[in-house]
Structure formats: C-alpha cells, structure tokens
Amino acid sequence: MDTQxxxxxxxRNRLYIWVVIAAVIILITILHFLTPTDQIVWHEIYQxxxxxxxIAAALIFGLRGGLAASIFTTVIYSPHIYIHWQQxxxxxxxxxxxxxxxxxxxxxxxxxxxxxxxxxxERAERNAEEKRIAYDELQTTFQQLxxxxxxxxxxxxxxxxxxxxxxxxxxxxxxxxxxxxxxxxDSPRREFVGLAKGExxxxxxxxxxxxxxxxxxxPSKTPTDLNEIVDSITGLIANQAANQSVTVISxxxxxxxxxxxxxxxxxxxxxxxxxNGLQAMSQSTGAEKTLSFKTFQQISELIIEVTDSGxxxxxxxxxxxxxxxxxxxxxxxxLGLSIAHKIVTQHGGHLxxxxxxxxxxxxxxxxxxxxxxx
Numbered sequence: 001m002d003t004q005x006x007x008x009x010x011x012r013n014r015l016y017i018w019v020v021i022a023a024v025i026i027l028i029t030i031l032h033f034l035t036p037t038d039q040i041v042w043h044e045i046y047q048x049x050x051x052x053x054x055i056a057a058a059l060i061f062g063l064r065g066g067l068a069a070s071i072f073t074t075v076i077y078s079p080h081i082y083i084h085w086q087q088x089x090x091x092x093x094x095x096x097x098x099x100x101x102x103x104x105x106x107x108x109x110x111x112x113x114x115x116x117x118x119x120x121x122e123r124a125e126r127n128a129e130e131k132r133i134a135y136d137e138l139q140t141t142f143q144q145l146x147x148x149x150x151x152x153x154x155x156x157x158x159x160x161x162x163x164x165x166x167x168x169x170x171x172x173x174x175x176x177x178x179x180x181x182x183x184x185x186d187s188p189r190r191e192f193v194g195l196a197k198g199e200x201x202x203x204x205x206x207x208x209x210x211x212x213x214x215x216x217x218x219p220s221k222t223p224t225d226l227n228e229i230v231d232s233i234t235g236l237i238a239n240q241a242a243n244q245s246v247t248v249i250s251x252x253x254x255x256x257x258x259x260x261x262x263x264x265x266x267x268x269x270x271x272x273x274x275x276n277g278l279q280a281m282s283q284s285t286g287a288e289k290t291l292s293f294k295t296f297q298q299i300s301e302l303i304i305e306v307t308d309s310g311x312x313x314x315x316x317x318x319x320x321x322x323x324x325x326x327x328x329x330x331x332x333x334x335l336g337l338s339i340a341h342k343i344v345t346q347h348g349g350h351l352x353x354x355x356x357x358x359x360x361x362x363x364x365x366x367x368x369x370x371x372x373x374x
Contacts (some may be wrong), residue, residue, distance in 0.1 A: 015061060024053040025073050032080045040092070047099050054103060058110035062118060066111025070104040173200045178279070219262035219346055226302055227252045229263060230293045233270045237278060241291060246281055249292040256295060259302050259368055261347055266366075269351070270338040273306040273362045276336065280310025280360065300368050301349070307361040313353070321353055 028049050035042050058066025082095045085155050180193045234248050241248050274291065281289045294305040313321060322341040337351075344351040351368035 013339075014061075018057075021053045021057050021069055022072065025050065025069070025076060028053075029076050029080065032077070037371070047096070050103060051106060054107045054323040055110050058107055059117070061111075063108065063111030064116040066107035066109075066114065067104065068107075070107030073103050074100050103265065131199060169200055173204075176200070210272055219265055219343075221260045221347075223258040224261050224263045224266070225256065225258055226266070226295050226304060227256055229267050229270060229286055230295060230304065231276055232267065234293065236271065237274050237291075240278055244278060244282060244289065246278060246289045246291050249290055251292065253296040256297060256302060257368065259366060262343075263367060265343045266347070268366075269343050269364060270304060270306065272298040272336045272340045273364075277306060277308030277310060280308050298365070301365045304364040305361055306364075307359055309358055310360060313355045313360055322351070 029048050032043060035046070054066060054073060055067045057069035061068075076093065077096075077100065081093050081100075081188070081280050150171050176193055180190065180197075183190050183193065183229075230252060232252060234250055261331070270293075274293075277291045290307075290309045292307045293307075294303075294307070295305050321335050341351050342366050344364055344366070347366050349364065352365075354361050354363070
C-alpha cells in the first residue's frame with residue numbers, strides 16, 4: 001500500500017512538472033505573438049528563454065524529456081515564424097528556423113547528460129545502501145562475537161566455581177543431616193536445620209545452573225519438526241497461562257521442512273522464552289495479555305518467534321539481556337537467556353530480541369544446514 005501511494009505521488013509530481021514546463025513554453029510563445037515584429041531585441045530574448053524549460057525537462061526526465069520539450073517548442077513556435085517573419089523578414093526567419101534546430105540539439109544533448117547523471121545518482125544510492133547494509137551486518141557480527149567471547153570466558157570461570165563449591169556443599173549438607181538425626185523431633189532447633197538445608201539446596205541449584213552454563217551438553221541432532229516443539233511448549237504452559245488470564249496464540253507455518261537439531265535443547269530454549277514472557281506479564285494490568293508463538297521459513301532459515309505483551313525491556317538494556325547474571329527479577333540468577341543463547345549458537349543459529357511499547361519479541365533462527373559449532 002505504501003509503495004502504491006509513493007508511486008501515485010511520484011506520478012503526480014512528474015505530471016505537475018510537465019504542466020509547469022509546458023506552461024512556460026506556451027507563455028514565451030504568447031509573448032512572441034503579442035510583441036510587434038519591429039522589437040527584434042525582445043524576440044531574441046524570448047528565443048533564449050525557450051532554453052530554460054528545455055534544459056529543465058532534459059535534466060529532470062532525461063533524453064526523452066529533453067526531446068519532448070524541444071519538439072513541443074518547435075511545434076508551438078513554428079507558426080509564429082511562418083506568420084510574422086516568413087514574408088517580410090526572410091533572412092531573420094532563416095535564423096529562427098536554425099534556432100529551432102539548436103533547440104532540438106540542446107534537448108537531445110542535455111537529455112543524454114541528464115540520463116547519465118540519473119544513472120550515476122542511482123548507482124551512488126545503491127552503493128550507499130549496500131554499504132549501510134554491510135555496516136549493519138558487521139555491527140551485528142561484532143556484537144555476536146563479543147557476546148560469544150563473554151560467554152566463553154565466563155564459562156571457564158563458572159566451571160572452576162562449580163568444582164570448588166559443589167563438593168563442600170555436599171559435605172555441609174551431610175553434616176547437617178547427621179546433626180538433624182541427633183535432635184529431638186520436637187526440638188525448636190530443627191527449624192534452623194530446615195532453613196540451612198533449604199539454603200544448601202538453593203545453592204546447589206544455583207551451582208547446577210552454573211554447570212549447565214559452563215558445560216552445556218553437546219547437541220544430539222536428529223530431524224525435528226519445530227511445530228511439534230512449539231505445540232509441546234504450549235501444552236506445558238497452558239495451565240500457568242490460564243491462571244494468569246494470558247491468551248496463548250499459535251501461528252505455525254504448515255509443512256515446515258524438518259531440521260537437524262537437538263529437540264530437547266531447543267525445547268529448553270523455547271520454554272525459557274515462554275516462561276520469561278509469562279513472568280513479564282504476571283504484574284501486567286493490561287486488559288489483554290497475550291503470548292504468541294510463530295514459526296516460518298525465511299530463505300534458508302527456520303524461525304521461531306515468541307512475543308509477549310508484558311512490561312517490555314528498557315531499550316537501553318536490550319543489549320544486556322543475554323549477558324550472564326543480568327536479570328530484572330528479584331530472585332533471578334540471570335543465566336536463563338545466556339544458556340538459551342549459547343544453545344542456539346551451538347546449533348549454528350542466533351537468538352535476538354526486539355522491544356516495542358507493549359510487545360517484546362524473541363527471534364530464534366536456525367539455518368536448515370547449520371555450520372558446525374566450535
């Protein structure tokens with residue numbers, strides 16, 4: 001629709017320019033007819049004025065425009081020469097006929113120059129657009145490399161932390177369980193033992209998140225239907241979505257080709273995105289809360305989009321959401337999206353996010369023939 005409007009506006013502008021050019025040529029011709037033949041100087045001035053609309057048409061519309069303006073000038077100016085100059089001023093009329101020839105030569109030459117200028121301008125615009133696209137792709141690649149380096153460095157650190165923390169935690173938990181056995185069933189100290197065991201379990205869970213981040217399992221790829229993955233996720237979150245009055249929408253492209261991925265890992269990614277969306281809408285007071293899933297093929301990639309109508313992400317923080325430990329949740333660890341990003345990267349794809357006023361969309365793109373991950 002926008003393209004049609006643009007074309008319509010462009011056609012109207014071209015027609016307006018042609019009307020102006022034709023009006024100027026007609027006006028100059030009228031001046032010729034109204035000016036007495038004894039005022040030759042004025043007639044010579046009017047002849048020179050014809051070049052303005054001819055050159056303008058040539059530069060704006062090219063060779064066809066220049067010739068059209070010069071031929072129109074020839075047709076409309078010739079009767080004046082024949083009526084007023086042919087009889088009593090034959091020599092001067094010859095000069096005017098020669099001037100008409102020059103009109104057409106100028107229209108043709110300037111029109112050819114106008115075509116060359118237009119082609120040069122179009123070529124420069126194409127080059128500028130190609131450079132802009134290349135720059136955007138370079139920026140995206142740079143951000144992805146930077147993110148990958150952050151994750152790799154932190155992964156090595158996390159692996160060391162897991163090794164140093166998990167064993168002492170197991171020892172502490174064992175010691176507390178021994179002490180618990182020595183306490184009376186009705187002892188008030190059992191409450192503190194329960195608190196200590198709960199905190200140890202929480203730390204053990206956190207360490208487990210570190211381990212999954214530091215050493216995610218190598219993908220075990222099999223031909224998979226992404227629509228089946230999305231269907232399974234919508235089934236898993238159906239109850240939670242209903243409890244939050246969230247409408248789940250599925251827009252799945254039919255007959256998607258199978259893609260070689262680790263189905264469980266991709267399911268983990270999509271589930272993480274879905275849970276994040278539900279949590280983002282848990283405090284939302286909007287009249288309509290929706291969580292939508294969309295699948296489609298885009299050239300050589302299969303895409304899954306997960307969109308929620310939650311509180312959104314501050315644009316200035318959008319570049320941080322895949323950073324390890326970045327979270328806006330009170331009890332969040334900040335590793336969920338980092339792990340998801342790492343899984344998708346291992347599949348040769350990419351995970352991105354964009355946010356509008358009331359919608360946040362995560363886009364998971366995996367190539368049909370992914371390059372081997374390092």
